[in-house]
Amino acid sequence: MKRFIVGALAVIGALSLLSVAGLILLLMVAAASKPSVPGTLVLELELDQPLLEQVPDDSLAGAFGPKRATVRDVVEALEKGAQDPRVKSLLVHIDQPGGIAVAQELRDAVKAFRASGKKAVAFTDTFGEGGSATGAYYLATAFDEIYLQPSGDVTLTGVSVETPFARDAFAKLGVQPRIGQRYEYKNAVNTYTEQGYTASHREATEKFLGSLFGQVVRGIAEGRKLSEDEVKGLIDRAPLLGQAALEAKLVDGLLYRDEVLAKVKEEAGKSAQLLFLDKYLDRSGGPSEAGETVALVYGVGGIVRGKSESNPLGGDASFGAESVALALRKASEDKDVKAILFRVDSPGGSYVASDTVRREVQRAREKGKPVIVSMATYAASGGYFVSMGADKIVAQPGTLTGSIGVYGGKMVTADFWAKLGINFETLSIGKDATLYSTDSDFTPEQQAKNDASLDRVYTDFTQKAAEGRHLPLEKLQAVARGRVWTGEDAKELGLVDELGGFPKALELVREAAKLPKDAKVHLQVFPRKKQPAEVIADILGGGEGDNSEDERGAQAAALSPLIPALAQTRQMYQLGARLGLWGPPHGTLQAPLPETRW
Known part of the structure; x- marks a missing residue:
């Protein structure tokens, strides 16, 4: 009997080894047969949910399943596509662009794409159904053409x-x-x-x-070749039914999705194929690694003491001072890094944690590494605190910033x-x-x-x-007192230096690092992205580095077989969240920055 058991275990072990070997072989074949980029293509983007600034390293959302596109992904893919002769045009289905600063970042990227001589087309079934879609339409006006489903509306109702x-x-x-x-x-x-x-x-x-x-009014007026007064009048008339929107020159045609696709492909050429923007970026080799290295450090979420954390299944993240300070430290110590691009998207949080990060920005500059801050949707209160000591600050016109208080x-x-x-009943010792x-x-x-x-x-x-x-302190105090400003107003007040997004920030990076204006740069994210096995190890309590200056956790290759099961668990979690089976605890008191409805 004992011999039988030993033999059975040996067979099972052999089969396991064969399975692993087979899996490795399949992965090698899959890598070798990676789909190529079509010879003639139309880039396609589905904006059916707001773009993220960053997918947290310790999030299963970033390790498994469909990849969520980030703002930087879209900007870099459009920059790459603008120079690629295979790319003939761009088609974007616009539903949820996110906040105004994100919409402005995308508008700038689309305009740059069009400046290369390539066409950009926006399509939606409706701009708003039961709610305002001013933001979605504002983004669409950066495109050459806008198409609306015949049954759709343009709910261009303003901001509130x-x-x-x-x-x-x-x-x-x-x-x-x-x-x-x-x-x-x-x-x-x-x-x-x-x-x-x-x-x-x-x-x-x-x-x-x-x-x-x-x-918003100026952007729409420019994009649709209307006067600002005409745009304001249309906003007061909205929502406009499809035919009325067409007559008002807000859209270029009333077409269904299949008709838009056929039109775009015909204009691009008979052999043209659609390719999602993230697939294009992946298959074409991603962002170029040529050129001087510029560190990209993200500071996203509410600022807290300690390490950045996220809901490993949902992906919501905090801006942990310890983690962001370490990333800035590592970047400043890297001899290959010429400058640091610090992307901030935070409504604030802990004063002490904010000061921890501000100190590392200061130390990086003292070590000769210029720091340029690029503000996203929010850089208010603590978000401004971590930014204010940089060499230069870039914000979008719609960035909510300041709140110095x-x-x-x-x-x-x-x-x-x-x-x-x-x-x-409380028992205490100590006066307070x-x-x-x-x-x-x-x-x-x-x-x-x-x-x-x-x-x-x-x-x-x-x-x-x-x-x-x-x-002067008196001038700063006059615009402080806890007041929030748009980036547009903040520039006039001296709180930021320039208006724009990633491209403008990189211009200032080259200038600060004394690089030629047309110098190629390679954006290297600090800290490095964790592998799936490391994410699992961290969740299970492993992955600890050798010391507090080491952002790399121990490799957890032995956990790799768990990856498929964890991916399924993530899918179940998301389904439960949609059904309302679980979520954040009730009764949490918050006072978030007011959400702008547009």
């Missing part, structure tokens, strides 16, 4: 902000906000402390919206728990052991300590901002 105010609700619940702010424009806390817009909150929001609206305090919940019949306890209000002395803390942070923020931006 809806801000919730819950002071009375908190009062009914027995919750007392005790949150200080510096200063009157630091309005995130108003959700808790007010029941409507204060004068300063309204002033700042209306100014912000006015700037965005002006950008601070808030902090606590929510007193004693009355709320009492209404539920729950009593908390309960300083930030939510079960007791601030004493006058504790309130003074909280105020002093806010004053210290605000003073530090404004002084470092003035130093980093080379502005």
Whole structure:
């Protein structure tokens, strides 16, 4: 019997080895037979969900399954396609472009593609169904032609902000906000402390919206060869049915998808084939690795102390100061790196964490590595703090930036728990052991300590901002006070240097690194992207580096057989999320930046 068991195990082992060998052989064959790029092609892009800035390294969303396109992917693919004689045109199905800064980045990329002499066509079944599609249409106006399904509409209704105010609700619940702010424009806390817009909150929001609206109107007018007054009139008439939109010159034709595809392919040539933009980038070799190395460091999400983390299944990420600071350190120490491009997309977060990253930007510059910041959708509060010490700052006209200010305090919940019949009793040693306890209000002395803390942070923020931006402190303080600005306004105020996206930032990189204007550069992401096995090892508690300066985890090749199972698990998680079976915990209190509806 024992011999039989040993023999059976041997057979199983042999079969396992053969299976592994067969799998390796199949992978080699697949790699060797990688599809090529057609001789004549039309680049195709489906904007059915907002583009990401970055796919987190520790996310299974980045390791398995269909790859989510990033803003940089699209920009680089269009740059490559513009110079590729095989690429005849571009076709984009526009549904959800994301925020205004992303739309502006894409508009710039499409315009550059068209400048090479190639045609760009936008198509959608409808611009908005039951909601505004001003953003989608604004993006579409950067294309040569816009086609709309005959049954579609153009819901070009403008821009708006809806801000919730819950002071009375908190009062009914027995919750007392005790949150200080510096200063009157630091309005995130108003959700808790007010029941409507204060004068300063309204002033700042209306100014912000006015700037965005002006950008949208000018862009549409330029793209559709209309006057700004005509565009404003059409916005007031919207939503417009398909035929009315055609007569108003907002679209170039009412066609179904199959008709648009046939038209585009016929114009490109009989042998033309459609190829998704990400497939083209992959098959054509991706971004060129020739030229001088420029480090690309991402700072995406809410800023927290410690390491960047993400929901490994969903992909939502935090901006961990320790991780981003390490990436900046590694880039500054790499002798091949000529400069650092720091891409920031953050509404802020921890003051201490923000200062950790700001310090590494400063140290990189002291080591002779220029740092250029490229702001995406948000670079506000802590997002501005990490940016302000760079050599130059580039923002899109619609980037939400500034918010140089601070808030902090606590929510007193004693009355709320009492209404539920729950009593908390606290034992403490130390005069202010309960300083930030939510079960007791601030004493006058504790309130003074909280105020002093806010004053210290605000003073530090404004002084470092003035130093980093080379502005007199009085001038900086006049545009601070917690106020948010569009990138367009921020440039006029000296808070940013230039308007644009990746291409403009790379112009400044070449200038700062003393490279020729037409010098080729290779963008190298720091830290390197993790392999799937490393992602799994981190999730399971492995992957620890040798020391705190090592961003590379231990290789976890033994976990590779688990990859298919983890991919299936990810698919099940996403299905459950769509069905509402799980999600973020209820009752989380947040005061996010107001979402612009457009």
